[in-house]
Amino acid sequence: MLSSTFDSLVTVPGIGVAAPASDLLRLVAIPVFGWAAYRDVKTRRVPTRAWLPLAALAIALLAWDGYGAYVGGDRLFFVQAAISLGFIVPLVTAFWYMGSFGGADTKAFYVLALLFPAYPIYYLPTTTVPTFQPAIGVFSLTILSNTVVAGALYPVGVAASNLARGRVGLPMVIGKPVATPELTEEYGLLLETPDGFTRRGLDLDALRMYLRWRDCTLAELRADPAAHRDPDSLPAVPGEVGDGNIRTDGGTTPAPSPADYDDPWGAEAFLDDIDGAYGTTPEGLCDGLDVIAAEDEVWISPGIPFLVPTFAGLVLSITYGDVLVSLLRTLGLG
Template sequence: MFASAPDLLRLIVLPVLGWAAWRDVETRRVPSRTWLPLVGLGLLLLAVEAVGHLSLSTSADVLFFVRVAVSLFFVAPIAYGFWWIGGFGGADAKALITIAILLPTYPTYYFAGFTLPEVVTTLGVFSMTVLTNTVLLAAAYPVAFGARNLLAGDVRFPISFLGHRIGVSALREAHGRLYETPDGFSRNGLDIDALRMYLRWRGLTLDELRASPERFRDPASVGETYDPTDGAVGVESDGGASGGDDTTGVETDGGETIETGDGDSGEVVDGDDGGAVDARDDEWAAETFLSEIEGTAYGTTPEKLRGGLEIVTEREEVWISPGIPFLVPMFVGTLAAFTYGDLVFGALGALGIV
């Protein structure tokens, strides 16, 4: 294989993305520091290549800067926008922004008798190819959900394409949101990470909660409270409550570390709206929990938390809308971009459309 030194260095993105995709499947957490070395490398390589095109003496020189501009000022903002509207997780957005910086133009790898990538778009912006490949591959998730539910006999349109049913005990290591509320199906149900945070805050296991729901519904049952962590799977709070198992202070996709103090039941504490919360009227101590922790527990409200707790204590199985590990199709899409090229462009070309 022959390639320029910058293009050879850019291959480092593949093992890093592969590791991040594995972490995304296992924990839905990727440390922010993962992307910093790649961003630094990308900026360095951009500077080196830009020097060679500064003369602007050929159309190739001008095209280089046009492609870099599209990657940095169109693809990267798209990644941020998807995160802002909730379409991407923080790690997904950071990964795509990193690719926009590291791979704005198509790399070229020469082998005996052939060259990779095989299919290069007219625009020639590699990060855009990664984005379109990723979106195309991610579209397989609803199809997979539908097929899985069809085989299991759970056919409910459109629910069967957006979630699946699991045993309540599996919530200890599940990702996503409850797809059910006391009022019916909703994709805005309780975040499962927030459920684990609540259990860790109270020092409870899910089995203990389910065994005595009436007892724990009473806010006076809250005694010593503990660090809720950020709800990640594989983390244990200082109180020993598991919804998962590891150390506290896990870094989230956004790079934030959640730390909380202890509190006691029966106190009047300040709620998120600045008003007083009388813990005696606070079922499940939901408001007390949310007022004591830092942040909002993934947008959880007291009503949403109470509804989710009712669901998991009353039922043996629940529907969930799983958090999609978007870094998996991004890794596969990037690998496909390095080898084949643009999947969408290639398909349209095979159909004679482009």
């Protein structure tokens, strides 16, 4: 039963969708998160300013619905809002501190916790969505749950794609083979060391930063690895490394020197100079460069830009509801 004028339904002309005005405004999140997911795939970076308008809208709608719930005596809304902000925000912050979430992923869920504390409702011509709602009805928690479900399907898709292309190997569930000269046009982690397979190899952003720092291209490094292993070949004035995003590299080829050094590849000098690069160690950088210099094709883990399953989780939540709770209930476990 509609409790106040704040809950009055608005119908979208032409498509027959009716919903409270605040819930219709929340649909703005779909194109915003769709754009963010696309940008995350292409650049692995989403600027903070992209979330600010949606965050401002979320705060305004939270105040609007909060006042409507107060006028209508809806105490459940305040419980839902408390769980959404008091649980989701600290949880994703902890994930960020542990390195499981990137900055953009964390900010995205901050916005979702503000924007979707309670389940929205949309009246379509023949049905109502979301179709399945758990008892507590904290929608941001449903989005997080559906995001995890969508993300869990990623390794299955990667393995199927590799198998269909005849790419069979130990890392086929999490990675793909890439021609080594094309590494600077990829995001992800190298899955190989001179000793074999690793799940946490050289970060390709760190590789790009290294190449820019020493002012050389990947082709130049591969053409004469012995010269580049010599720390005396490092430039007197290092180049600007940036954050490792994909762009055009360029530079000069250093002169060759002997092959055995205290700091092969100048790895320690590089990491000391820039104060670290995505957790890369000198040993890890050296191992990665040794593989890159020797192999024409390597396995990398492109990872999954987390905003992609987040977008999928958002759409799935709005159209269906909580997939995980529904599945558990179907199995008699919930």
